Ligand SMILES: Nc1ncnc2c1ncn2[C@@H]1O[C@H](COP(=O)(O)OP(=O)(O)OP(=O)(O)O)[C@@H](O)[C@H]1O
C-alpha cells in the first residue's frame with residue numbers, strides 16, 4: 630500500500646524497519662513486536678490500535694527511545710537512534726519529543742504550573758521565561774484559573790490537560806500519547822481530543838496516540854492496527 634504522505638512528498642519524521650522486541654520470561658520469551666515497519670510523516674495525527682497485549686505500548690516506547698529493541702531500526706528525523714549515545718537520546722527526548730501517559734504522572738507536590746514549567750527548567754530555560762511559557766500553555770488548555778492547584782485538587786480531565794500542557798510546553802516535534810483519554814468520560818475525552826486536534830492543525834505537531842476508543846481513532850488521519858506484535862492494517866481516513 631502506498632501512503633498518502635509519501636506520495637505528497639511530506640517529510641518523514643519517524644521510520645521504523647522490521648522492529649522486534651522480545652521480552653525474556655524465565656525459560657521462554659514473549660515476542661511483543663514481530664517485524665513492524667512503518668513511516669510517520671510531519672504533521673500527521675496517527676492512531677495505534679489493537680487488542681490488549683498486541684504490542685501498542687511496546688511499539689510506542691521503542692519508537693520514542695523509552696525502551697530498547699532487539700532487532701530492526703528506528704530513524705528519528707533521519708537519524709538511526711541506535712547510533713547515538715544515551716546522553717544524546719536524553720537530549721532528543723527532552724527537546725523534540727513530548728509524552729502523555731495514561732496515568733498522567735504529574736508530580737503530586739508541585740502545582741499545575743510547576744509541573745508544566747519543569748521540562749523547561751530541565752532544559753535550562755530561565756525561570757521567569759519558563760513560568761510565562763507554562764502559564765501560556767495552561768491558558769491554551771483552558772486551565773489558567775487552576776495554575777496554582779496541586780494535582781489532587783484537580784479533576785481527572787483537568788489533570789490530563791495539565792499533563793498535555795507539560796508535554797507540549799517545550800514545543801516538541803512529535804507528541805507520543807498512550808491512551809490519553811483512557812480514564813476519562815466521553816465528554817471530557819472529546820475535549821481532550823479537540824485540544825490535540827487543535828495542536829495538530831494549528832502548530833503542525835505530529836501526534837502518535839495509542840487508543841482503544843474507535844471514537845478517538847476515527848478522528849485521526851491514519852489508523853495503524855496491531856495484532857499479536859504485527860502491523861495488520863494502515864487505514865487512512
Ligand atoms: N516487561 C515485560 N516483560 C515481559 N512481557 C512483557 C513486558 N511488557 C509487556 N509484555 C508483554 O508484551 C505484550 C505486549 O504488551 P504491551 O504492553 O505492548 O500491550 P498493549 O497492546 O499496550 O496492551 P494494553 O492495551 O493492555 O495496554 C503482552 O503480551 C505483554 O504481556
Ligand SMILES: [Mg+2]
Nearest residue numbers: 685686687807
Ligand atoms: Mg498498553
